[in-house]
Amino acid sequence: MNIFERTEGILGKVESAHLKRTQQEFFELAYSIRKQLGRQAYLLDRYLFDLLNAIGQTLAHDAADRGFGNAWELSSLCKEIIGREESSKEHPFYEKAKYYIEEHPLSLQEQETKLDFYLAALADDFLAYMAPFYFENRKDVIQDELDIVCLRDLYRKNSTIIGSEEQMEKLNLLIRQRFMVTTTMASFVQGATNSLLHSLTFRDMETHKTVIQLILEEMDNPEDMP
Numbered sequence: 001m002n003i004f005e006r007t008e009g010i011l012g013k014v015e016s017a018h019l020k021r022t023q024q025e026f027f028e029l030a031y032s033i034r035k036q037l038g039r040q041a042y043l044l045d046r047y048l049f050d051l052l053n054a055i056g057q058t059l060a061h062d063a064a065d066r067g068f069g070n071a072w073e074l075s076s077l078c079k080e081i082i083g084r085e086e087s088s089k090e091h092p093f094y095e096k097a098k099y100y101i102e103e104h105p106l107s108l109q110e111q112e113t114k115l116d117f118y119l120a121a122l123a124d125d126f127l128a129y130m131a132p133f134y135f136e137n138r139k140d141v142i143q144d145e146l147d148i149v150c151l152r153d154l155y156r157k158n159s160t161i162i163g164s165e166e167q168m169e170k171l172n173l174l175i176r177q178r179f180m181v182t183t184t185m186a187s188f189v190q191g192a193t194n195s196l197l198h199s200l201t202f203r204d205m206e207t208h209k210t211v212i213q214l215i216l217e218e219m220d221n222p223e224d225m226p
Helices: 017-040 042-055 060-082 094-103 111-145 148-162 166-179 184-200 211-218
Strands: none
Touching: 017 042, 017 148, 017 166, 042 111, 042 148, 042 166, 060 094, 060 111, 060 184, 094 111, 111 184, 111 211, 148 166, 184 211
16 A cells, blocks of 8 residues: 555644544543542642643754754764864764765765765764753753652542542543644654755755665665665
8 A cells, every 4th residue: 555645645634623522531531530639629730730831841843943953963073074174073973973984985076965975874873862862951941840750749649539540541641642742852853854854855966866866776785885
């Protein structure tokens, strides 16, 4: 089956009715839990505020932009290595990039094509290097707004008062389904992936081949594969 037969396969479907249903279910369950808590309903109020506030601390487009921006840092490293400069040699990723570039010399004349080839080849390794730093950065931001130990305690107290964890577990699932349509880290990775796509589809002026074509041609020689 061709999953890209229609543009929906690329863009996703135009639908939001399920989100409306999930939000309604969320409000109904939250209301039910508050009623069961009685005079201690403030425990759920605090739990919901803390959790939703933490989820909203990072906008999806900001995370994607940071992911996309990582390519600029990798690009600077690759440019220096191609130009035999060493001003960034202290960068933790410098030696890995230098080793790859030196082991995979290209006969192409266009420097921009060389650069995008190396950006594409090193993209996943650089993402694996950078993602933990971004995660820790956002974790620090959230921790400035949220005491995770307190959040766990509120979850436990609410569950104890209403008699079981089942309703709180379902409430958490509804929160994830409705308010975390995409996670911060997924947005970050997609931003980095968009940068990779830009490199893969770059067309060399001399050969009129795209970078993805050049990579596929390299696969004729397994030892030269990116």
